[in-house]
Amino acid sequence: MADPADPPSGKSERGTFVSAGDVAERAGVSRSAVSRTFSGAGSVSPGTRRKILQAAEELGYHANHLARGLTGEPSNIVCLIAADIGQPFQSGLIEQVTRQLQAHGKVAFVINTAGDEESVSHALRQSLHYRAEASVVLSGTPSSRLVETCLANGQRVLLVNRDDDAPDVDRLQVDGARAGAEALALLKRAGCRRVACVSSLARTPSLLAREEGFAAAAKQAGIAHGVTRAGLTSYDTGVESARLLLGRAEPPDGVFCVTDLLALGFMDTARHVFHRDIPRDLCIIGFDDIPQARWASYGLTTFRQPIEEIAERIAAIVISGAAGRTEMLEVLPVWRNSVRMEQA
Amino acid sequence: MADPADPPSGKSERGTFVSAGDVAERAGVSRSAVSRTFSGAGSVSPGTRRKILQAAEELGYHANHLARGLTGEPSNIVCLIAADIGQPFQSGLIEQVTRQLQAHGKVAFVINTAGDEESVSHALRQSLHYRAEASVVLSGTPSSRLVETCLANGQRVLLVNRDDDAPDVDRLQVDGARAGAEALALLKRAGCRRVACVSSLARTPSLLAREEGFAAAAKQAGIAHGVTRAGLTSYDTGVESARLLLGRAEPPDGVFCVTDLLALGFMDTARHVFHRDIPRDLCIIGFDDIPQARWASYGLTTFRQPIEEIAERIAAIVISGAAGRTEMLEVLPVWRNSVRMEQA
DNA sequence: TTGTAAGCGTTATCAA
């Protein structure tokens, strides 16, 4: 009875979303019937259902998921927090993750951060504001206080390639250290005499792990090596690193770049500026296996991050996940032509 | 694993978001005071305000924007609908657009479609479900009925490089036709005798415009040319196109590729499989100016899409836009080394 | 099967 005095005729005025009430009115049924029809819960007779669907169609009705989320249903929103999303590896990962999430009926906010704690924290706060079911941190390290808040609010938090040690967060890691060690082994097997590691000023846990795996293996093998950090993780930094290293009196003849982008810049400069023959004079190994690594101008030998698998795991953890679990994924060497198969 | 049978709906400690009511209770004030404090509207005394902020801090409170959107405020959600988001051009654009949008306090859903009408429509429906303020269609063509529904519901719809003629949608276009014509002029000036256009099986309006601009100019200049479509818009299709064209008895000596990715695949194959010297034997022009185009192995002469400007325009239109406007952006030629400067 | 009514977390209105 306590029906509102007079709803100003929910006609198709431009600018107002159609609500279940409008549909109910038009179909001559109650709001609940409309709700039941669209949420699938409860039962509706075929006749009413048809009337409702038709009214909804005519009005252009679309259930308001925001309001739905208010009553306690999951929001179906997942927050992807990342930096440098225009770069090949990151964008490839986001491509796969959004695809997987969508396949499970989720919708993804992509939040583009600068990677620093402040902007990652801001992103996490947005995730909270929109009641996202889960926050997936692909780059940067959030403040652990904020992560705690997310967890306390019932959000799932998934850290990809981060080394945070908060309890209850899920972690997904790729074994960069092992790849680093294997890179050294490959260079050694190829007969390289002076090896080097090209890294980045961005000292993220995943980059550091690769470096350290390489360094540890070098130390164990009694091989000296240096680490170059000429800039952030980019093609240009690879170029710059090559200028630095290959201009020396005793340049390296075997290089592990912690990222393919660095490796490609390094290769180009080694060839076109220093006229090196790869792999005869110089062996180069990358990491990621971005699409460009297999382009004919490069043929980069690298370690492949299994992004489909990473995306699948992320989706699986977000959907039904077990909190506080850490998963480690292996990285696979991809042989192409930037490393000699035998001793020089 | 979680049993579908509902638990007796007890209150679960972990897993409930903190609400304004909780904060109010803890601070010993009313809900309204809390609301006023966080929404900025109305006035609160410094004392109450401090108490509230402290309680909120302790509880880890974050206002629920979903509920806020319910009362009529803008949701601050923008939907970005795109395909192939792992590719350089698309991901670069998304990077810029999300950045701009965030700078204006918006948050972006990125919906990854297959580009076909069905999946684009699905994306648009999601946009409606979440009461996004605006839908930005970066790839694919949505059904115009659905676009109408969005508009009727007060959403802003922005079509980027689409040729839809719905009224009231905003349109942002890049002048591909002119670039196509200019490409022909450049090849002609370089003294190319047999020109060709390498395109894609994906007949999107933007790709077609580039092709047609080239074709029209060729016709006007009385130059014969063919169009090759060996696959979708990718590096591999560029490779395949080169195999097809350069294997002929009378291969082209000037090629316009409607996308940089196609151009790079073409270049690699021309050089490494057919041993062409670029630009001496063969001139190649691309379109987009993706980061890889300037890498030392390529030095591709191309047309630059002004993505910062595109992103700015998108943000401006979404924020304060004037509906039904079409903006055309010019494309700039970027001279590098894949086209001769003088006649051969 | 259907409708009524309560509740979800906000904000806006209006008294106090």
Place this chain on the structure above:
DNA sequence: TTGATAACGCTTACAA
């Protein structure tokens, strides 16, 4: 400056 109270659009007991 404050605090009730009524929306907002939805779901879901509960009653008819």
